[in-house]
Amino acid sequence: MIEFREIGKRYPDDSVAVAGFNLVVPSHRTVALVGSSGSGKTTLLRMVNRMIDPTEGAVLIDGRDVRQLDPVQLRRSIGYVLQAGGLLPHRTVLDNVATVPVLQGVRRRDACRDAYELLERVGLSASLALRYPSQLSGGQQQRVGVARALAANPNILLMDEPFGAVDPIVRRELQDEMLRLQAELGKTIVLVTHDIDEAFRLADEVVVLRQGGGIAQVGTPTEILAAPADDFVREFVGADRADRTLVARDVAGRRVVVDGEGRPVGVLAL
Numbered sequence: 001m002i003e004f005r006e007i008g009k010r011y012p013d014d015s016v017a018v019a020g021f022n023l024v025v026p027s028h029r030t031v032a033l034v035g036s037s038g039s040g041k042t043t044l045l046r047m048v049n050r051m052i053d054p055t056e057g058a059v060l061i062d063g064r065d066v067r068q069l070d071p072v073q074l075r076r077s078i079g080y081v082l083q084a085g086g087l088l089p090h091r092t093v094l095d096n097v098a099t100v101p102v103l104q105g106v107r108r109r110d111a112c113r114d115a116y117e118l119l120e121r122v123g124l125s126a127s128l129a130l131r132y133p134s135q136l137s138g139g140q141q142q143r144v145g146v147a148r149a150l151a152a153n154p155n156i157l158l159m160d161e162p163f164g165a166v167d168p169i170v171r172r173e174l175q176d177e178m179l180r181l182q183a184e185l186g187k188t189i190v191l192v193t194h195d196i197d198e199a200f201r202l203a204d205e206v207v208v209l210r211q212g213g214g215i216a217q218v219g220t221p222t223e224i225l226a227a228p229a230d231d232f233v234r235e236f237v238g239a240d241r242a243d244r245t246l247v248a249r250d251v252a253g254r255r256v257v258v259d260g261e262g263r264p265v266g267v268l269a270l
């Protein structure tokens, strides 16, 4: 479980990125932080692995204040997936995945064997293992990024716009892959995205942030869509969007569902 307690972050130039932020991320669940650019999502995420320390409040992992933990150890024990993979460009795919376990003392041979297994797990062929990141497609690089984050077998996975750099079709594939992996692995995941549809698809719980890192609403995707807390959330989640305002109509004895522009999207099952 990850707990954000009364978190504030003021940068030296006096800008306030986050204020009075409280949140509990239960174990084995996926929580998405969504909000427009500059709402403090990345700042909050990086507080979990101490890449950023809060100026107020504390982050606790399973009840322990992360400030009591060694930052290097902490970072190695938490998976971190970045936009565009964040891979080391001069290391092979295999090395990118095996590096952290080797640093943690796993024998190189064992780390490489595990890395091959992980590559397969994220849907990559072993034939790519000796390539360099620049010899892979964007989607493949993202998969390596996920394999690398999983290599130390962390309980926690931090994902910062993990699929932001790929086209919508590949993005959808990667999201499907992540749902499949999460069903198998049950990690505690904090996902940062500005794509509300991605958040609704991947997360058990969604946190909508305002500028300044204040919480506008926390809830399951269904709760937020059904009852946006205010106009800001309603607008942000596109509650009035044509593809979200579905209507059932009787046509030839069946209930046909149409979107807000009257386009058919499906038929209600009986």
Ligand SMILES: Nc1ncnc2c1ncn2[C@@H]1O[C@H](COP(=O)(O)OP(=O)(O)OP(=O)(O)O)[C@@H](O)[C@H]1O
Pocket: 011, 012, 013, 015, 016, 017, 035, 036, 037, 038, 039, 040, 041, 042, 043, 044, 194
């Ligand atoms: N090192 C820094 N010094 C000063 N201000 C900073 C620093 N890093 C971030 N900020 C400010 O803190 C606020 C939150 O930034 P953050 O990167 O957390 O937002 P974000 O929601 O992740 O945005 P984006 O979606 O654009 O990545 C912004 O106003 C940003 O300008």
